[in-house]
Amino acid sequence: xxxxxxxMSNRALAPKMLALLTLSPLALLAPGQARxxxxxxxxxxxxxxxxxxxxxxxxxxxxxxxxxxARTSGGDCGGARLQMVLxxxxxxxxxxxxxxxxxxxxxxxxxxxxxxxxxxVVQETQAFTANPASLPVGNxxxxxxxxxxxxxxxxxxxxxxxxxxxxxxxxxxxxxxxxHVDSQMTVPVLLSLSVxxxxxxxxxxxxxxxxxxxxxxxxxxxxxxxxxxNDDYALVVSSQNGFQxxxxxxxxxxGVRYSPVLANASLSSADSSGAMRAQFAxxxxxxxxxxxxxxxxxxxxxxAGDYSDVMTLxxxxxx
Numbered sequence: 001x002x003x004x005x006x007x008m009s010n011r012a013l014a015p016k017m018l019a020l021l022t023l024s025p026l027a028l029l030a031p032g033q034a035r036x037x038x039x040x041x042x043x044x045x046x047x048x049x050x051x052x053x054x055x056x057x058x059x060x061x062x063x064x065x066x067x068x069x070a071r072t073s074g075g076d077c078g079g080a081r082l083q084m085v086l087x088x089x090x091x092x093x094x095x096x097x098x099x100x101x102x103x104x105x106x107x108x109x110x111x112x113x114x115x116x117x118x119x120x121v122v123q124e125t126q127a128f129t130a131n132p133a134s135l136p137v138g139n140x141x142x143x144x145x146x147x148x149x150x151x152x153x154x155x156x157x158x159x160x161x162x163x164x165x166x167x168x169x170x171x172x173x174x175x176x177x178x179x180h181v182d183s184q185m186t187v188p189v190l191l192s193l194s195v196x197x198x199x200x201x202x203x204x205x206x207x208x209x210x211x212x213x214x215x216x217x218x219x220x221x222x223x224x225x226x227x228x229x230n231d232d233y234a235l236v237v238s239s240q241n242g243f244q245x246x247x248x249x250x251x252x253x254x255g256v257r258y259s260p261v262l263a264n265a266s267l268s269s270a271d272s273s274g275a276m277r278a279q280f281a282x283x284x285x286x287x288x289x290x291x292x293x294x295x296x297x298x299x300x301x302x303x304a305g306d307y308s309d310v311m312t313l314x315x316x317x318x319x
Contacts, residue, residue, distance in 0.1 A: 039074035040141075042082070042174040042183040046070070049190035050151045054108070055198045056158045056286060057228050065150035068114070072141035072174065079177030082143060083132040084170055086112055086119040089188070091167040095121045099151070101164035101193050108157050108164050108193060113150040124186075127171045137174070151191055158230050158286035165192040199229040199315045214256060214299045214307070222263060222291040225313070230286050232318035237267060237292075237311060238275040245296070245307040256296050256307055263291035279318050 045068070052063040070082055086099070094100045097120045098109040112119045114133035122130075136144045149170070170189050174182040203225025211220050227233065237260045246255035260267060265278035280288065292313065 040072055040077040040080055040137075040174065040176060040182055041074045042070060042172065042185055043073045044071040045170065045172050045185050045187050047149050047170060047187060047189055049192060050149060051192045051194070052151070052153075053194045053196055054153050055196055056156060056230055057198050057200060059155050063151050063153075065113070065148035068143065068147045068149055068170075070137070070141075070143050070147075070172070072137060077137045077141050077174075080137040080182070081134050081175050082137055082172055083128055083134050083175060084114050084119075084172045085127045085132045086114065086121050086189075087124045087127050087169045087171050087186070088121050089167055089169050092121075095123055099166050099168065099191055101166045101191055103159075103162045103164045106159050106162075106164070108153065108159055108195070110191065110193070111152045111154070112191070113148075113152075114170070115148060116146045116150070121168060124169070124171060128173060149189065153193065159195050160282065161195050161197045161231055163192065163194055165190060195230070197231045197317065199227070199231070199233050199317070201313060201315050202226045202228065209294060211294075211296065214296060216298050216300070217295065219261070219295040220293045222293045224289065224291050227280070227283070227288045227290060227315055228286055229280075229282055229288070229315065231282055232280070233282075234277045234279050234316050234318050235262065235265070235290065236275050236277045236314045236316055237262075238273070238314070239312075240310040242274055243270070243309070243311075245309045247303065247305045247307050249305055250303075254302075255309075256299050256302060258294045258296045258309075260311060261293045261295055263293070265290075277316075 047068045048066050050063065050066055068084070088095050092100070099112045099121055101108045101110055115135050117133045119133060135147055138144050167188060167190055169186050171184070171186045173184040176182050203223070207223055209220045209223060211218060227235065241255060243259065244255035244257050247253060260276065262278050265280065267276040267278050270276050294311070
């Protein structure tokens with residue numbers, strides 16, 4: 001019996017980190033702020049933006065939260081609490097349970113937390129009407145507890161590589177021990193995400209195509225595999241023996257030439273490295289199913305025996 005084997009290997013692109021941006025915090029006192037009898041006032045609220053990279057085919061990235069710090073002045077702040085919410089802005093007017101980071105017409109949804117509590121994006125007029133995050137303010141005027149801004153991204157959101165962002169605001173108000181609003185403040189915050197090019201093949205690390213007894217122009221059964229990609233990609237086919245299956249006991253003697261066949265695309269002629277390739281646009285939903293087979297040429301005059309080759313499939317960026 002004559003056999004033909006090939007190996008499929010995956011090549012995931014090394015993440016290319018785009019420039020991560022943060023926005024310098026700017027504290028803006030709200031007009032008409034009131035001063036309570038105890039004199040404790042919120043004078044500044046500082047929080048940097050969050051930047052991270054994202055691979056749509058990997059589990060959700062672990063994004064380290066950033067600290068939120070506040071300063072107060074005036075009298076005794078003991079018993080006071082700082083309430084904070086995430087509100088929309090002129091550049092990101094959308095509201096909802098998740099922040100919407102955009103690039104052109106594409107978007108990625110992220111879950112945002114303030115002090116570990118879910119922070120849906122709300123309109124500024126509705127900022128403190130429902131469950132704002134609330135943190136105690138110590139006697140020295142510093143925040144106590146988990147004063148952080150966090151962001152997480154659900155996996156499987158297939159988006160083209162690029163920089164996605166949302167310019168939002170954090171609204172804060174200082175409430176004294178008696179429940180009176182002492183002061184209010186709004187600061188801008190930038191959420192940004194670098195979506196990296198991501199490509200991989202799934203279908204097994206080593207698969208065998210068995211041609212049985214060789215005859216002229218015989219074609220093997222198809223082998224199915226799946227490509228995952230969020231950008232233009234190429235399938236590259238290479239061969240250990242220059243697309244010949246050779247007699248195992250005599251690897252230096254002439255073999256049987258064969259051609260790889262992709263069921264849904266034409267392969268180019270072998271390049272200077274001896275590889276063939278087919279180009280593809282980004283698949284809908286990031287997933288494209290493929291099939292490959294091989295077709296042998298003339299086999300007359302060859303000695304009997306087992307003939308084999310190792311054919312390798314790789315996924316690469318389109319060139």
